[in-house]
Amino acid sequence: MAALSEARFLTVAEVADMMRVSRMTVYRMVHSGDLPAIRFGRSFRVPQSAVQVAMSTHVVDVSRSA
Template sequence: MYFLPNRHWKSITAYGILYGMGMAQQVSELGPPVHAELLSVSEVSAIFRVSKMTIYRMVHAGELEHVRVGKTYRIFADSVRGRLTF
């Protein structure tokens, strides 16, 4: 789980997350940045047609890959797509 300094990011780089925290040298060793689409808990609950509390439970159980943005959670769209395919 990563902590992001900006609450309003919809698209981030998987390795570039830590650039704003002064860890650019360590992060650059991981390879080229990869863009990832992020979804809010409300958006994911609408996709799965379940309550937001169910999504929070899935996040806390580690069933959905996510990042923490301030006090909110953003869930990787690839993680959601992975759960939708059987």
């Protein structure tokens, strides 16, 4: 894992924009443990690498589910 000084952290709003979901969805993912985050005061910060992993692993092929 990269050194903490090299890690880039995103706000919940930035994560929501990247994932094209609501901020509430990001909060739910953080609280359920699906998306790791750290807390700074009253707000959360999500490692950018965790967002990239989540976006690559939570992809569903809807053409096969029918």
